[in-house]
Amino acid sequence: MGGIVEPRLLRGLQDLFPAQMHARQWIIDTIRGVYERYGYVPLGTPAIEFLDILSGTAGEETQKQLFEVRGPEGEQLGLRFDQTVSLARVVAQYADLPRPFRRYQVAPAWRCDNPYEKRGRFREFVQFDIDAVGVESDVADLETITAMCDTMAALLQAAGTQAGRDTGGFRVRVSSRRVLNLLLGFAGLPPDSAHDVFRVLDKLDKLGHERVRLELTTGYVDDSGSRVRGLGFSGAQVDRIDQFLSIRATSRGDALTQVGELFKDVLGAAAELEPLARMSERLHALGYGDELVAYDFSIARGLDYYTGTVFETILLDLPEFGSVCSGGRYDDLVMRFLGERVPAVGTSVGVDRLLIALTELGCAPLRKCSAQVLVTVFDPGLMDHYLAMTYELRRAGINTELYLGPEKRIGKQVRYGDHYEIPVLVVCGPDEHARGEVQLKDMAVGRQRTAEVKDRGQWRAERPGQFNVPRDQLVLAVTKLLAEVGNES
RNA sequence: GCCGGUGUAGCUCAGUUGGAUAGAGCGCCUGACUGUGGAUCAGGAGGUCUCCGGUUCGACCCCGGACGCCGGCACCA
Numbered sequence: 240m241g242g243i244v245e246p247r248l249l250r251g252l253q254d255l256f257p258a259q260m261h262a263r264q265w266i267i268d269t270i271r272g273v274y275e276r277y278g279y280v281p282l283g284t285p286a287i288e289f290l291d292i293l294s295g296t297a298g299e300e301t302q303k304q305l306f307e308v309r310g311p312e313g314e315q316l317g318l319r320f321d322q323t324v325s326l327a328r329v330v331a332q333y334a335d336l337p338r339p340f341r342r343y344q345v346a347p348a349w350r351c352d353n354p355y356e357k358r359g360r361f362r363e364f365v366q367f368d369i370d371a372v373g374v375e376s377d378v379a380d381l382e383t384i385t386a387m388c389d390t391m392a393a394l395l396q397a398a399g400t401q402a403g404r405d406t407g408g409f410r411v412r413v414s415s416r417r418v419l420n421l422l423l424g425f426a427g428l429p430p431d432s433a434h435d436v437f438r439v440l441d442k443l444d445k446l447g448h449e450r451v452r453l454e455l456t457t458g459y460v461d462d463s464g465s466r467v468r469g470l471g472f473s474g475a476q477v478d479r480i481d482q483f484l485s486i487r488a489t490s491r492g493d494a495l496t497q498v499g500e501l502f503k504d505v506l507g508a509a510a511e512l513e514p515l516a517r518m519s520e521r522l523h524a525l526g527y528g529d530e531l532v533a534y535d536f537s538i539a540r541g542l543d544y545y546t547g548t549v550f551e552t553i554l555l556d557l558p559e560f561g562s563v564c565s566g567g568r569y570d571d572l573v574m575r576f577l578g579e580r581v582p583a584v585g586t587s588v589g590v591d592r593l594l595i596a597l598t599e600l601g602c603a604p605l606r607k608c609s610a611q612v613l614v615t616v617f618d619p620g621l622m623d624h625y626l627a628m629t630y631e632l633r634r635a636g637i638n639t640e641l642y643l644g645p646e647k648r649i650g651k652q653v654r655y656g657d658h659y660e661i662p663v664l665v666v667c668g669p670d671e672h673a674r675g676e677v678q679l680k681d682m683a684v685g686r687q688r689t690a691e692v693k694d695r696g697q698w699r700a701e702r703p704g705q706f707n708v709p710r711d712q713l714v715l716a717v718t719k720l721l722a723e724v725g726n727e728s
Numbered sequence: 729g730c731c732g733g734u735g736u737a738g739c740u741c742a743g744u745u746g747g748a749u750a751g752a753g754c755g756c757c758u759g760a761c762u763g764u765g766g767a768u769c770a771g772g773a774g775g776u777c778u779c780c781g782g783u784u785c786g787a788c789c790c791c792g793g794a795c796g797c798c799g800g801c802a803c804c805a
Contacts, residue, residue, distance in 0.1 A: 250796085304803080304804085350804070352804070353802085353803080360803095360804070365805090542804085551805095562804085565805070589804090592804095615764090649764050650763085650764055656765080657765045685765060686766085688766085689766040689767085692767085695766085696761090705764080
């Protein structure tokens with residue numbers, strides 16, 4: 240006999256309303272178009288995995304962020320925190336899967352960290368991944384990077400932003416864990432400090448040189464008053480890291496030259512840098528210039544399973560927003576499930592984060608309606624005629640909604656169409672019906688006149704955007720009107 | 729998890745040293761104006777003042793605690 244259950248949502252989870260869902264679906268469709276053009280095939284895996292599959296694959300932090308789930312028989316389960324671990328499981332489990340296996344997957348993932356919705360961080364979020372598994376060749380890394388570029392270009396251009404900008408409004412930043420490992424040797428740091436050091440380097444953009452230096456040595460107290468633990472390295476060690484971080488490259492070639500110069504006495508450095516030089520040349524040859532893809536070796540990325548190249552994508556108009564698409568090479572992840580090394584490289588678009596970013600930039604395609612036409616019900620006695628018109632329009636391929644509410648008043652129905660921004664209304668009262676006509680309303684015209692017409696008498700006399708057409712020309716007239724208002728589907 | 733802030737209508741917020749039926753704007757609903765969005769006018773609904781305890785003749789206000797939310801850190805899509 241309980242009282243009312245308070246409707247509520249767990250922190251970090253979101254309800255998406257129609258306008259946002261339209262935009263999210265558009266983002267997904269756009270990305271899928273690019274991924275399929277690259278020949279990736281779709282894969283689906285369950286949201287729930289055994290806990291030991293998920294545990295210990297991506298570092299301590301991710302471990303703490305796991306949503307744990309109890310199975311019907313008390314099994315220890317968890318919700319996936321990304322798509323990659325499940326992919327590694329699939330590749331290990333189905334040995335007959337031909338390799339290379341190049342798949343895309345779009346699905347939600349869950350991480351129980353602190354949500355920050357203004358920057359698109361949620362506890363449940365949709366990721367759109369591509370990965371190539373069983374691929375040693377660094378051509379796969381190149382393909383992943385160009386796919387990221389093509390994806391971002393498609394999204395931003397179609398969303399109507401950045402048109403004509405040679406940067407495309409985004410930049411893919413590429414780094415390499417292997418080069419960063421050389422840094423450890425160069426600076427005289429123990430190999431097991433890699434995780435901590437990379438984590439700090441990754442913050443260079445956000446915190447700046449001085450704080451990164453402090454965090455590597457003594458730690459500091461930040462603006463909010465909380466203490467940041469230092470890693471306790473010596474001045475000499477940090478000086479060398481500083482030299483590395485001070486590299487300001489004007490191009491990919493320049494970045495490689497400067498790192499090569501700095502690491503000239505480091506064993507194996509030339510061998511690590513050579514493939515990056517080759518990749519850069521190929522990127523240039525394919526039309527991906529220095530403004531689209533940059534080498535920036537302060538990028539490390541947080542997930543522990545990365546072993547080679549890592550990449551992230553920033554929006555140039557929202558540099559503080561963080562990466563909207565990132566990934567890297569993870570040659571040892573499948574090993575956990577198969578005992579055999581299966582090299583792989585992939586990337587992931589943060590669909591929900593991108594949605595927030597596009598909204599912030601004012602270019603998310605937030606459509607409130609699916610319908611292009613609303614057929615109003617002026618007189619319930621004419622319902623059979625309204626039904627006939629509705630199905631006629633639908634069969635002509637026009638998205639059409641028939642008004643289903645109880646209101647008899649036409650004003651209410653027009654407001655309904657206005658609220659949902661349905662571009663065209665069909666009105667047919669007894670008068671029109673008697674004359675064998677229907678009235679079409681171009682809602683955009685009315686909306687525009689609204690700002691100009693102050694007097695109600697004038698408004699009503701003018702009846703902006705309204706005109707009558709013969710009933711038997713309904714589909715033709717609606718098609719023509721939709722083409723004029725730019726809303727043909 | 730840590731640091732700081734904050735909690736009053738669907739939303740944004742007022743609310744005097746602690747005083748009686750808790751307010752505004754926006755939004756929503758109803759109605760007026762020829763059978764049609766905006767504007768205008770008239771009316772209406774909507775509150776356990778986050779919760780629990782304490783102080784007091786009296787608490788939205790003061791005190792203690794819990795919880796929620798916002799921001800920063802950490803981490804990341």
